[in-house]
Amino acid sequence: MDLMCYLDEKRAVVEETLKDYFPVVEGPDAELARAMNYSLFASGKRLRPILCMAGAEAVGGDPERVLSVACGLELIHTYSLIHDDLPSMDDDELRRGKPTNHMVFGEALAILAGDALLTEAFRLMAMTDLNDKICPDTLNEVITMIASAAGAKGMVGGQAVDIQMEGKKIDPSLMEYIHTHKTGALISASVLSGVMLGGGSDSQKETAVSYGNKIGLAFQIADDILDIEGSTSEIGKPAGSDQEKGKNTYPAVYGLSLSKERLNDVIISAIKDLEQFDFRAEPLRQIARYIIVRKK
């Protein structure tokens, strides 16, 4: 299979579905909708929904059936970017090469656009008519699992510790905590949700968690490395901005060379996890390899 074709094809489906869910609106709430759509359609990679669909495929499920949960994951991811960029958080002015949400719409509307995207995520995921081919109990288990991964014990928890520790020297275990929570939790939940909705067995779910945690960590390490080695045009924001802010990145704690080694090891281990899966897990295998070579 050709991974680039696979990613393009899946991305197009996600894009189309999101556009159906979030049309341009008129009326008093048009500005809020514009703020939401501005970040939602800012040429994201759609990694999380693709991982959800690839997870479903890996266990023989239909990727089209998981689209509503897949899109929910993208909404959660998008809201987290808007809030992370806020002046009181990471204070970023550029994201994916475009001015960040609050630079365009102001701080208040950016916060509300994030709040609305997070809320709409759960609306989409719980909608019974969108998920009529999924057992409602499974759907609720998936929603609970995703909320855990996104909430106080997951993504938001990681961001809170990251913010509190900015500029402070931290030990490797706390940095691992930040990475596994801030980035890893939702990426892992994306794979797992697909496997659950696709009808995977308990042992397949366990594998999904292990694989997901590893590529989540790998993704963060690769991001940290890109922040140092990438150019502004490649990463869509000024290179070296993490360092400048005293962010606790992998290279800052372990150095660049050890970080690259660790990235490689984690990816190999993630692919090894998938040994019990057959050819249908090929997209998951190739996505893992892709994390090392991607440029943005």
Next chain:
Amino acid sequence: MDLMCYLDEKRAVVEETLKDYFPVVEGPDAELARAMNYSLFASGKRLRPILCMAGAEAVGGDPERVLSVACGLELIHTYSLIHDDLPSMDDDELRRGKPTNHMVFGEALAILAGDALLTEAFRLMAMTDLNDKICPDTLNEVITMIASAAGAKGMVGGQAVDIQMEGKKIDPSLMEYIHTHKTGALISASVLSGVMLGGGSDSQKETAVSYGNKIGLAFQIADDILDIEGSTSEIGKPAGSDQEKGKNTYPAVYGLSLSKERLNDVIISAIKDLEQFDFRAEPLRQIARYIIVRKK
């Protein structure tokens, strides 16, 4: 029945359930948990969960069975207060007589505490083991309905328009839009969720929406009146703060006397809506009357 006893009793159940869900935690995420708990346990009235339970009772349902959705509603309400108070929004320093969340924990953690509470709301509501006596399809319909009421087309939408229109002169229809969305939507959803989970008929659900919309509106008018007539100790924040900010309140558009008249009319109409319900809707009737006389 004695309404004060009823409210106290229900409030105690909600309080206890929330304390079980959100214990004091140790570890890197302790500060985030403290920020969440600070606002969650700030002597709120627990009106929304009580309305959910009273809605279930009104159609013969067991109020204990709806506790997890009821608590989810309170989490959504609490997050919205934290975000509304932020410097870039209403910039309030006091809430329920205590310093607002960002005054104590800083802006970043206040935003994250709100994000986490919103996420945890959906986790609680979707948890199958907490809701094992509820038909999962009904549960998903309730979650979707609550997310609609809380999201871009509901509460967040109302807050966005409110913020955009601050200090501008608006016509009565836009003010009605702000009120019905910002406050009314979630209050109405609280009653409706209880009726749905309690097994109410379609006609009972319709009544719940109509009653809910009216008491939601009444609650907002009463709040606006209290902001003018109440003392700081009664309302827990400086009196007249809406006026000072050029907020588009009911009294600002219609004057105090007409606002009181409208409040009265809406309450009478809400109680009339409940005519098809029997004695079990007595709490809903008395809660409607209480909105006029409450002092905070």
